Amino acid sequence: MPVFAERLRIFPRVLLALKNKYLEVNMHTKNKIAAVVVSALVAGLAGCSTASSPDTASATQAPSANNDPQLAAQYNLDVNKVPAENFDLSKFKLNTPRDDNKPERSGKVMEIYKPMLNDKANPFSDAEWFYTDSVTGAMVFASPNKAMTTPNSKNARSELRAMLSDDYSSPKNNFTIASTDNAEAYGAVGGHMSATLSVDWVSTSGDYKKNGAFATVIGQIHGSKNEPLKIMYRKLPEHEYGSVYWNYETNALGDDYSKRRDIRHEVFGQSGLRQGSEDPVTGIKLGEIFSYDVNVDGDIMHLTFTKNPGKPNQEVKTFDIDLAKGEYQGDKYDQGYANDWMYFKAGTYNQCNTGSSGCSNNGIEAGDYAKVSFFQFSLDQ
Numbered sequence: 001m002p003v004f005a006e007r008l009r010i011f012p013r014v015l016l017a018l019k020n021k022y023l024e025v026n027m028h029t030k031n032k033i034a035a036v037v038v039s040a041l042v043a044g045l046a047g048c049s050t051a052s053s054p055d056t057a058s059a060t061q062a063p064s065a066n067n068d069p070q071l072a073a074q075y076n077l078d079v080n081k082v083p084a085e086n087f088d089l090s091k092f093k094l095n096t097p098r099d100d101n102k103p104e105r106s107g108k109v110m111e112i113y114k115p116m117l118n119d120k121a122n123p124f125s126d127a128e129w130f131y132t133d134s135v136t137g138a139m140v141f142a143s144p145n146k147a148m149t150t151p152n153s154k155n156a157r158s159e160l161r162a163m164l165s166d167d168y169s170s171p172k173n174n175f176t177i178a179s180t181d182n183a184e185a186y187g188a189v190g191g192h193m194s195a196t197l198s199v200d201w202v203s204t205s206g207d208y209k210k211n212g213a214f215a216t217v218i219g220q221i222h223g224s225k226n227e228p229l230k231i232m233y234r235k236l237p238e239h240e241y242g243s244v245y246w247n248y249e250t251n252a253l254g255d256d257y258s259k260r261r262d263i264r265h266e267v268f269g270q271s272g273l274r275q276g277s278e279d280p281v282t283g284i285k286l287g288e289i290f291s292y293d294v295n296v297d298g299d300i301m302h303l304t305f306t307k308n309p310g311k312p313n314q315e316v317k318t319f320d321i322d323l324a325k326g327e328y329q330g331d332k333y334d335q336g337y338a339n340d341w342m343y344f345k346a347g348t349y350n351q352c353n354t355g356s357s358g359c360s361n362n363g364i365e366a367g368d369y370a371k372v373s374f375f376q377f378s379l380d381q
């Protein structure tokens with residue numbers, strides 16, 4: 001029986017390898033057909049390998065925007081390995097947009113603890129929402145427009161959360177900045193997260209008047225209440241180009257908590273576009289590879305964004321923000337982030353929902369989802 005179980009565990013990887021080798025059809029069609037077949041077979045093994053099988057009846061993977069097998073070699077990725085075997089995820093736990101099947105988390109969103117995500121014998125993957133792209137080897141995050149969410153959010157996510165210790169309540173689980181009074185009590189002072197990625201899809205339904213429609217968050221620094229960094233990608237359905245921008249949320253606390261607000265910073269393209277706006281041709285298309293680098297050193301958050309990385313037409317944008325100072329851009333309610341604790345996040349935090357952003361939820365075939373592929377990802381902390 002143990003041998004049989006092991007064969008069942010590796011069977012999805014064998015299928016992926018066979019698919020790449022033998023399906024000689026149009027690349028887009030190949031990916032779509034093979035992904036459906038593989039995912040359906042993996043789902044059929046749910047009773048034998050609960051860690052790597054989805055909990056829902058549908059397990060259709062979102063179509064790939066990148067179909068270049070040379071990307072796997074370029075980024076040293078193995079298409080037959082699950083994400084934690086290609087990337088160092090040892091300091092992360094994962095949320096996926098499912099109802100959790102663990103007794104201790106009944107009624108909550110699926111949380112994959114660090115040991116589960118990085119299990120040497122059976123590292124976690126989800127054939128629908130968190131998996132390795134079978135052509136490029138990228139670490140894929142996908143999230144629908146409506147699913148189980150975390151307690152304080154209306155938006156579904158497939159997203160990593162940095163965990164510097166195993167105790168949520170301990171300051172050692174999070175980081176702070178140098179100006180914090182008891183900075184030595186935390187797991188780290190500052191930290192450095194970098195990623196090379198492509199946004200492959202954002203929802204094509206939604207209310208044009210809402211900035212959350214057609215958008216997803218691809219990287220974050222989250223504080224105890226507010227967020228000094230949210231990296232966003234947004235593309236209107238009729239546009240060829242999408243926009244990358246980042247938000248600083250003012251750290252309004254206590255009686256002023258309702259005064260918190262996002263201050264947007266444009267990087268590539270243009271934020272806040274509405275129906276009828278011109279295509280932001282300085283932006284980034286779906287499937288185009290770019291990078292972000294977030295380095296919190298002392299009190300300063302250094303941000304670097306690179307379009308067309310490593311190519312002759314490479315374009316770099318940088319920003320430097322003092323997280324300790326407060327009153328950012330004259331906002332009197334902003335207390336800054338000294339004496340606060342923070343943590344890094346990365347993946348796809350889909351901003352399209354069926355409530356405030358007016359999005360529909362008719363599944364992957366209808367385009368009601370977000371999908372992001374990571375080719376390089378690291379956390380130095």
